[in-house]
Amino acid sequence: MTTFDLLLQQTINGLSLGAMYALLALGFTLVYGILELINFSHFNVFMVGSFVALFVLQAFGLSGQEVILTGLPLFGVLLVAFIGTMLFSGALGLAIERLCLRPLRNVKGPAAMITTIGVSYILFNVILLTIGADSKNFPNPLPVIRWKLAGATLDFRVVLIWAIALLLMAALYIFVQRSRIGKAMRATAQDAEAARMMGVEVDKVIVMAFFLGSALAGAGGLIFGLYYNFTSFIIGFTAGLRAFTAAVLGGIGNVPGAMVGGVLIGLIEAMGGQFIATAWTDVIIFSILVLVLVFKPAGLFGRIAPSKS
Amino acid sequence: MILEFKNIDTHYGDLHVLKQVNYTIGDGEIVSLLGGNASGKSTTMKTIMGVVRPTRGSVVYQGQAIERMPTAERVRRGIAPVLEARRLFPRMTVFENLEMGAYLRKRGPEFDQDLERVYALFPRVKERRNQIAGTLSGGEQQMVAMGRALMARPKLLCMDEPSMGLSPIYVEQVFDIIQEINKQGTTIFMVEQNANMALSIAHRAYVLQTGQVVLSGTATELRQNPLIREAYLGEMQVAV
Numbered sequence: 001m002t003t004f005d006l007l008l009q010q011t012i013n014g015l016s017l018g019a020m021y022a023l024l025a026l027g028f029t030l031v032y033g034i035l036e037l038i039n040f041s042h043f044n045v046f047m048v049g050s051f052v053a054l055f056v057l058q059a060f061g062l063s064g065q066e067v068i069l070t071g072l073p074l075f076g077v078l079l080v081a082f083i084g085t086m087l088f089s090g091a092l093g094l095a096i097e098r099l100c101l102r103p104l105r106n107v108k109g110p111a112a113m114i115t116t117i118g119v120s121y122i123l124f125n126v127i128l129l130t131i132g133a134d135s136k137n138f139p140n141p142l143p144v145i146r147w148k149l150a151g152a153t154l155d156f157r158v159v160l161i162w163a164i165a166l167l168l169m170a171a172l173y174i175f176v177q178r179s180r181i182g183k184a185m186r187a188t189a190q191d192a193e194a195a196r197m198m199g200v201e202v203d204k205v206i207v208m209a210f211f212l213g214s215a216l217a218g219a220g221g222l223i224f225g226l227y228y229n230f231t232s233f234i235i236g237f238t239a240g241l242r243a244f245t246a247a248v249l250g251g252i253g254n255v256p257g258a259m260v261g262g263v264l265i266g267l268i269e270a271m272g273g274q275f276i277a278t279a280w281t282d283v284i285i286f287s288i289l290v291l292v293l294v295f296k297p298a299g300l301f302g303r304i305a306p307s308k309s
Numbered sequence: 310m311i312l313e314f315k316n317i318d319t320h321y322g323d324l325h326v327l328k329q330v331n332y333t334i335g336d337g338e339i340v341s342l343l344g345g346n347a348s349g350k351s352t353t354m355k356t357i358m359g360v361v362r363p364t365r366g367s368v369v370y371q372g373q374a375i376e377r378m379p380t381a382e383r384v385r386r387g388i389a390p391v392l393e394a395r396r397l398f399p400r401m402t403v404f405e406n407l408e409m410g411a412y413l414r415k416r417g418p419e420f421d422q423d424l425e426r427v428y429a430l431f432p433r434v435k436e437r438r439n440q441i442a443g444t445l446s447g448g449e450q451q452m453v454a455m456g457r458a459l460m461a462r463p464k465l466l467c468m469d470e471p472s473m474g475l476s477p478i479y480v481e482q483v484f485d486i487i488q489e490i491n492k493q494g495t496t497i498f499m500v501e502q503n504a505n506m507a508l509s510i511a512h513r514a515y516v517l518q519t520g521q522v523v524l525s526g527t528a529t530e531l532r533q534n535p536l537i538r539e540a541y542l543g544e545m546q547v548a549v
Contacts, residue, residue, distance in 0.1 A: 180412075187398045187409050194396040197358050199384035199413040199461070 005151025010270040016158050018266025019165035023220035024243030025258035027213025033189040033253035034209050040116040043240025044123035045214045049089040049221030050231040056081045062139035069141040085222050086215035093214025127233040135232035138225035245289050251302020311336045311496050317366035326352045328520040339497045341507040344517035350500040354469045385413050387464035395454040399443030406442050410460030427456040448479035468499040504541035
């Protein structure tokens with residue numbers, strides 16, 4: 001392969017990783033935008049989501065790469081798997097908010113953030129102890145179709161991941177821009193007290209942010225499984241930390257910023273792995289993060305929050 | 310009587326902000342609340358809106374005690390705020406800000422009527438409706454803030470320092486419009502530091518000092534009160 005071919009191939013790979021990170025980063029950004037809370041439980045909501053997806057696909061009798069579906073059956077299975085996984089993950093996010101975070105709503109300081117770390121470890125250990133430490137083979141019912149693109153290969157699977165991620169992100173963006181509750185979410189993120197005095201029930205807005213963010217994390221978990229053909233109790237930390245980095249890179253609290261940040265982190269990971277070394281991925285990602293923050297402390301699209309009087 | 314404060318005490322932690330405060334605001338009145346910094350004016354506003362809960366006493370709105378009622382329910386019953394320093398949603402458009410004012414109301418002919426009314430009162434707001442609110446001038450933002458409150462179709466409009474930070478031309482304009490809104494049937498409770506302007510349009514006023522009502526009366530009485538002339542009206546002449 002020529003250097004150009006490698007670049008092209010890694011762009012394809014990076015965009016796939018980026019799509020997954022972007023979905024995950026949106027959850028951090030939605031919650032942070034409204035509560036100014038870094039929700040570390042999000043890492044493992046994603047991981048649990050990938051297991052839920054695994055069980056849904058297994059319930060269809062799929063395992064490993066033995067059964068290949070096409071056409072309508074494939075569409076149906078994927079639709080059910082995505083909806084099921086997203087609903088379950090969304091519900092998990094709601095439960096975490098209701099049981100662990102709402103009681104701490106008026107507690108100042110790091111209590112809520114520490115709680116999210118605790119919840120993250122609970123999810124991590126529950127999956128480890130109930131499902132086991134070995135990684136699970138993830139069903140891949142997608143037909144193997146490959147297109148040649150110059151010297152690079154474009155997989156049907158990759159195109160599908162792009163399409164689903166784009167669809168979900170577009171849906172979220174339109175929801176936040178156009179719907180009544182979406183507007184209430186933006187208003188609350190910009191001035192929570194003023195929004196409250198317009199009659200916005202801030203608790204409902206917070207619930208919506210957790211539900212949407214967690215549902216997207218679930219979709220990210222399913223995409224992880226389809227992309228890597230495995231899942232494991234451990235996948236939440238690496239992917240979660242990179243997605244969180246993506247959210248900060250784009251400007252945490254900013255929805256389009258999280259999308260762009262996710263894609264950038266995916267591309268950096270792919271290029272770094274190809275042209276430097278995979279082992280250096282985290283060094284490269286976090287060095288770029290530090291560099292960006294030194295020059296743009298609020299991230300690429302973020303604003304320094306004006307101090308509220 | 311649309312709103313009454315009965316022996317209200319409000320605390321922020323150990324800080325005693327409002328001390329045994331009583332106000333009565335009659336239907337259709339413009340009542341002004343005067344006072345310097347840290348006198349408890351903004352806390353009064355937050356107590357009406359339910360963002361701050363009083364520690365003792367009762368807030369009665371249209372004959373019903375509301376001090377434990379959630380903010381959204383108060384808005385639904387017709388209390389709307391024009392907040393201190395405008396507090397628009399800076400990254401939403403002017404139109405979206407107006408929509409947020411009508412957050413608890415259904416879309417339909419009533420919404421359209423209110424929008425037309427706001428546009429008629431503030432032609433400037435109509436011109437700027439698709440602009441991002443944070444990019445407007447202070448005076449324009451004040452008009453959006455007032456329009457946003459009117460979109461709730463309020464019976465009681467609570468205004469916190471509507472003249473703050475505005476150039477004298479805008480101050481005149483804002484006070485004219487407040488009178489106009491009042492004539493259209495909305496009761497107005499207005500916190501102001503600009504005593505001169507406030508007393509020129511108010512029917513009655515209260516003077517708040519370190520959390521206590523020290524004076525009250527009709528606007529005409531207060532304008533002639535030596536204490537007011539010295540402490541508030543005189544001060545304003547120097548400041549302008």
